[in-house]
Amino acid sequence: MSDTLEAHQLMDEWLLHLRGINGAAEKTISAYRQDVAAFLGFITTHKGMGCSKAALASIDIKDMRAWMAASRRAGLGARSLARALSSVKSFYRWLGEQFNLPITSVLATRAPKFEKPLPRPVEANAAKALIDCVEIQAKQGWVGARDVAVMTLLYGCGMRISEALGLNGDAAPLPDSLKIMGKGGKQRLIPVLPIAKQAVQTYLRLCPHPQEADQPLFRGVRGGRLNPRAIQKVMEQSRMQLGLPASATPHAMRHSFATHLLEAGGDLRSIQELLGHASLTSTQAYTAINQAHLMEVYRKTHPSGS
Structure with missing residues (x-):
C-alpha cells in the first residue's frame, strides 16, 4: 500500500465514522472530503514524501502555517480557510482517538480572522x-x-x-x-x-x-x-x-x-x-x-x- 493511499484510506474511514456515528449530512461529508484531500495533497508536496500515517504524525505548527499561506495564495478566502482548518482539525481529532497520534500542533493552529457579515432580515x-x-x-x-x-x-x-x-x-x-x-x-x-x-x-x-x-x-x-x-x-x-x-x-x-x-x-x-x-x-x-x-x-x- 502506498503512503498516499494509506492517508486517503484513513480519510475515508474517518468520513465513514462521521456518516455512521455522527449522522453527518452528505453535503457536510463532501465539504470535509474536499478540504482534507486538499490538505493531504499539500502535505505530500510540502514534505516531499508520501503522506503516510507517520507523515501526518510529524506535522508541526510551521507545516500548518505553510499550508494556510499556500491556500491563501491559491485564492482561498479567510472564511473558506477557516472552514478547511476546522475540517482538518476534526480529522486529526479522530486520528488521535484511533491511533494515538500527536495532534497538539494541528489543534493549536489558529484560524484566520474574518468579519462575519450579519444576517440581513426583511422589515x-x-x-x-x-x-x-x-x-x-x-x-x-x-x-x-x-x-x-x-x-x-x-x-x-x-x-x-x-x-x-x-x-x-x-x-x-x-x-x-x-x-x-x-x-x-x-x-x-x-x-x-x-x-x-x-x-x-x-x-x-x-x-x-x-x-x-x-x-x-x-x-x-x-x-x-x-x-x-x-x-x-x-x-x-x-x-x-x-x-x-x-x-x-x-x-x-x-x-x-x-x-x-x-x-x-x-x-x-x-x-x-x-x-x-x-x-x-x-x-x-x-x-x-x-x-x-x-x-x-x-x-x-x-x-x-x-
Missing part, C-alpha cells in the same frame, strides 16, 4: 408585502397559493427553504407543533402558527395533484417536488416590484423570523432551538442586528443624532 411590513406579492406573480391560482404557503412557513416558522420543500404529504394538515429534520439530521420541534396552517390548507385545496403521504407536500407544475429555484425566482420578481434590495431572499425570511422574535422579547436560547442552530454563537448574530437597528432609530430620532 416586518416588507415581509408581509412580499408574501402578498408572490401570490399575484403566478399564472395559475394554485401555484400562487403554493408560493404563499412556502413563504409563510419561512417567515412564520423560521424554516429553511430546504426544510419546507422537504415536507411530504403526511405533514398535512399541519399540527400545532411540527417535527423538522434539519442540518446534519438533527430534529427539532417548531410551533406552527394558525396563519401557516391556513395557507397550507388553501394550497392543498387548490392543488391539482393528489395529496399522498409519501409524496412531496409542495409540488412543481408537473407534480414533482418543488425546486427551490422556483421560490427564489418568484421572490426576485416580487422584491423588484416592491423596490426591495437583493438581500431580500427566501433565507432572509428566516432571518426576519428570528429578528422579529428577538425584538418582541424572545430569548436567545429559545430562538436557537426554533432555528435549529447547533451553537448559540450563530443565534447571537441577531443580537447585533437588534442593537444596530436600535442605534439607527436613535440616530434618526434623538435631537443630537443629526
Whole structure:
C-alpha cells in the first residue's frame, strides 16, 4: 500500500465514522472530503514524501502555517480557510482517538480572522408585502397559493427553504407543533402558527395533484417536488416590484423570523432551538442586528443624532 493511499484510506474511514456515528449530512461529508484531500495533497508536496500515517504524525505548527499561506495564495478566502482548518482539525481529532497520534500542533493552529457579515432580515411590513406579492406573480391560482404557503412557513416558522420543500404529504394538515429534520439530521420541534396552517390548507385545496403521504407536500407544475429555484425566482420578481434590495431572499425570511422574535422579547436560547442552530454563537448574530437597528432609530430620532 502506498503512503498516499494509506492517508486517503484513513480519510475515508474517518468520513465513514462521521456518516455512521455522527449522522453527518452528505453535503457536510463532501465539504470535509474536499478540504482534507486538499490538505493531504499539500502535505505530500510540502514534505516531499508520501503522506503516510507517520507523515501526518510529524506535522508541526510551521507545516500548518505553510499550508494556510499556500491556500491563501491559491485564492482561498479567510472564511473558506477557516472552514478547511476546522475540517482538518476534526480529522486529526479522530486520528488521535484511533491511533494515538500527536495532534497538539494541528489543534493549536489558529484560524484566520474574518468579519462575519450579519444576517440581513426583511422589515416586518416588507415581509408581509412580499408574501402578498408572490401570490399575484403566478399564472395559475394554485401555484400562487403554493408560493404563499412556502413563504409563510419561512417567515412564520423560521424554516429553511430546504426544510419546507422537504415536507411530504403526511405533514398535512399541519399540527400545532411540527417535527423538522434539519442540518446534519438533527430534529427539532417548531410551533406552527394558525396563519401557516391556513395557507397550507388553501394550497392543498387548490392543488391539482393528489395529496399522498409519501409524496412531496409542495409540488412543481408537473407534480414533482418543488425546486427551490422556483421560490427564489418568484421572490426576485416580487422584491423588484416592491423596490426591495437583493438581500431580500427566501433565507432572509428566516432571518426576519428570528429578528422579529428577538425584538418582541424572545430569548436567545429559545430562538436557537426554533432555528435549529447547533451553537448559540450563530443565534447571537441577531443580537447585533437588534442593537444596530436600535442605534439607527436613535440616530434618526434623538435631537443630537443629526
